[in-house]
Amino acid sequence: MNDLSSDVTLLGGKTTGIATLPDEVTDKPVVVFVHGGGATARSFDYRLVEFDTLWTARPDLVDEFADALRTRSPYVDAALFPGSTHGIADSIAGHEYCLQVLGFTESCAAAVSTPNSSAVERHPKRSSRMTTSAENLIDIHAHFVTDRYIEAARSAGHHHPDGMKTWPRWDAAEHLRLMDRHGIRTAVLSLSSPGAHFGDHEAARLLSREVNEYGAGVRRRYPGRFGHFACLPLPDVAGSLNELAYCLDVLGSDGVAVMTNTHGVYLGDPRYEPLWSELDRRQAVVFVHPTSPPCAEAVDLARPRPMLEFIFDSARTVSDLVFAGVFSRHPAIQWVFTHGGGAPPARRPHGTLPYRLLWHRPCRRHLPQRPGTDQPLVVRHGRHPFPHQIPTLAGSFGTDRILYGSDYCWTPGAGVGSQIVSLQTAEQPSPDTWRTLTTRNAERLMPQFARKLPAQCRGR
Template identity: 55%
Template sequence: MTAPEEASGLVDVHAHFVTDSYVRQARAAGHELPDGMPAWPGWSAEAHLELMDRNGIVTSFLSVSSPGVHFGDDAAARRLAREVNEDAARVAAARPGRFGFFASLPLPDVDGALAEIAHAFDELGADGVVLETNTHGVYLGDGRLEAVFAELGRRRAVVFLHPTSPACWEQTALGRPRPMVEFIFDTARTVTDLLMAGTLDRHPGLEVIVPHCGGALPVLADRVNGFMKLFQPSADGGAPDAVEQLRRLHYDMAGPAFPRQIPALLSLVEPDRLLYGSDYCWTPAHGVDAHVAAVDAAPAPVADADWRSLTTANARRLLPRLARRPHRTPEE
């Protein structure tokens, strides 16, 4: 099948991959039913390309989803991060223009994460990094991670956040799959932690992508802002503005974006902060087909634009390597 034209094609910033080796190691670490889901998905580049061509997706940026790469042992996490990043780099190199990738880091191992940042960007050509919302209960505003965010900020890196199960999921998930509700609130929890810790203010070079239409953030933004002004006033009587900081972030449309989540998100941010996301392969192919159909049917919030042209233009501003990648069809 001929690949879609770039002018009308989507750019997918929320796309996942798994390998047999990764799944085997995750299962050995106790993740037989990851995050309460019924099974691990399968993935191949060929099946992913078929899905992309059917739905007019030009480029997909691959990342490892929850449960990430750190299963309790720093040395093993460093090896697994390196393995999945090199796997993703090979997929992207073999199909230029169709795939990019966000590198996994072995957090909360800071030294290992700093080494992997250097390898991923300088040797593998990563397009950014993916960070789980927490790793073994360490959330992203934790002071122990400051050196990681300082280096990512120095590099002006794209930082794609991805939710995972909270440390207390046994009590809060009520036996249900954690992606349904827990992921949405863990996204809000870790972004709020970044706001309250001042991480985003200290490192303005960070280009953060928040998944799933911001999770619960659009409806919590004013509440978080009020608490920040109450508890974090500065000496001059001012206070950090959570809403202003949230408006500087980017948000993908993965999940059931319509009819309610996108209007809530657009009450917080401008349309130029929105990006397309499929959540494949954790969202099965038929779910992606339905999601793309809903995106195509929904009116865009900008005159003389649709969601394809709007989100793709936003992605090209955020990920300038897109303009430098040659486009190839699967047959080439």
């Protein structure tokens, strides 16, 4: 691989230890690429077992490798790229791999060029390391899972959640390494689909409390690095009111997370009115995550539901909230809709035009009021935000409502890397960048995550 600059040493390809490192790493910033063998390597008959250590690297080996170098260079970082074989891009599915490497090298180059980065990089605890760039992202859409939660979901029949092959794993230290690698200051954790209600109110209350205690514990353990949206046991409204009070008042959660529907009950349902009233009173952030629609197997085309059904279920619940008048009755709720807001931006290239057309008879009686453009809707980046999705969102809602979200751990680390590359190589919203703009929007939505200025800078 080519050097990023004359001041940076790149070490690419296989590695089994630090003894083979060249001497020049002692006085230059170092970027280490560890290529891990995967399905591509295993699919060929000529692979020899004795070369396994040259083809495969484990995540813990990557960390050990980087930590061993930390005192030998002013900047060291390492990344594992599973699926590669000889470390040659054209020996695997090259496009996705090159995006991963490009995203990693860009984040490393940014850290190397940051003033005083050497002091940060010499810190022995890799999980607490973070660049000092003003463009560090706030990830509004990040997930966690626990072993107990996965066990409960599988017991309820969710062996292939939303049509996905399996459940992801999550670890705070691994998540922090990914955040550091890509310049993410804070990640707000929430439970993803299918939520915590599997049919029994009492069991859902207990499971919600358990995962909320865990998520809030992570938030406390890593202040400033993680936030937490509380899981509510909907459609149990009484249980949800109790849980939101406990999470917001006792645990210090940053808002609540709800699914687009639970067992076919969508968010505009009248039974949810007490919940919206309380959240409006608190001026709370409500993070709305898509899930499978009722009878999903009949419409999902035998494909994972995040591909299509998540998008349309977001559109369905947003429409339900509009038609039910929830937005207008509860204007203090701060709504966050994920995956680019679902389908509405795609079908609303001129703002609220389709909604305005519905204002004419015979549809008028189904609409609560004449539509406006000032509803507190916030949408976040999708998995592939550029070149089409974000410009469409900006044209529909304005740039002051767009947030960044990775969807990690359901989006693997490689996918997050591709997102970051897309974000940084797209046409930027002059005079801002997408990083600074989305972070500023997130800080306005949740001031508790605003970057703390040095004392001498305050009041200027």
